[in-house]
Amino acid sequence: MMKKIALVMGSASDWPTLTYAAELLDQFNVPYERHVISAHRMPQQLQQFATTAATNNFGVIIAGAGGAAHLPGMLAANTVLPVIGIPVESHALHGMDSLLSIVQMPAGVSVATMAIGKAGAKNAALMAIQMLALNSEALTQKLIAFRTRQTEEAQASEQQLQ
Numbered sequence: 115m116m117k118k119i120a121l122v123m124g125s126a127s128d129w130p131t132l133t134y135a136a137e138l139l140d141q142f143n144v145p146y147e148r149h150v151i152s153a154h155r156m157p158q159q160l161q162q163f164a165t166t167a168a169t170n171n172f173g174v175i176i177a178g179a180g181g182a183a184h185l186p187g188m189l190a191a192n193t194v195l196p197v198i199g200i201p202v203e204s205h206a207l208h209g210m211d212s213l214l215s216i217v218q219m220p221a222g223v224s225v226a227t228m229a230i231g232k233a234g235a236k237n238a239a240l241m242a243i244q245m246l247a248l249n250s251e252a253l254t255q256k257l258i259a260f261r262t263r264q265t266e267e268a269q270a271s272e273q274q275l276q
C-alpha cells in the first residue's frame with residue numbers, strides 16, 4: 115500500500131498556501147491527510163501526531179507555517195520520517211521570518227526547506243512525490259510525464275511571443 119503524505123499547517127489561515135501542495139497531490143493521485151497542528155498552541159497533539167506518524171502509514175510530512183515557524187522543526191524532532199517545510203508568507207516580514215526559522219535547523223535534526231509561499235508549497239508536494247517515487251515505478255512515470263507537459267507548455271508560451 116502506498117504511504118500517505120501528511121499536510122500539516124500551523125493554522126487554518128495557512129490553507130490558501132498549502133492548497134497549492136494539495137492540488138499537486140490530487141493531480142498525482144497521492145493519498146494525503148490535512149491537519150492543523152500548532153507546535154505552540156497544541157504542543158501535546160504535535161508530539162502525539164509526530165511520534166505515531168510512521169506507524170500510521172505516513173511516508174513524508176509536509177509542514178507549512180508562518181512567523182516564528184517552529185512547526186516543521188518540532189515535527190522533525192519527534193519522528194525520523196522526512197519533513198519538508200514550507201515558509202508561509204507572513205504579513206509583517208513577508209515570510210523572511212518563516213524562512214529563517216524553518217531553514218536554520220541545528221545539525222542533527224533535518225528539515226528540507228522550500229521557497230516562501232506558493233512556489234514552495236508546489237515544490238514541497240513534488241519533493242514528497244519524488245520521495246515516494248523511489249519505491250514506485252508508476253509514480254516515477256507520472257513525474258516524467260509532468261515534466262514533459264511542463265516543457266511543452268513553456269515551449270508553447272515561447273512560440274506565442276514569436
Ligand SMILES: Nc1c(C(=O)O)ncn1[C@@H]1O[C@H](COP(=O)(O)O)[C@@H](O)[C@H]1O
Binds near residue numbers: 123154
Ligand atoms: N508558526 C506557527 C505555529 C508553530 O510553529 O507551531 N503555530 C502557528 N503558527 C503560525 O502563526 C501564523 C498565524 O496564525 P493565525 O492566523 O492562526 O493567527 C500562521 O501562519 C501559523 O502557521
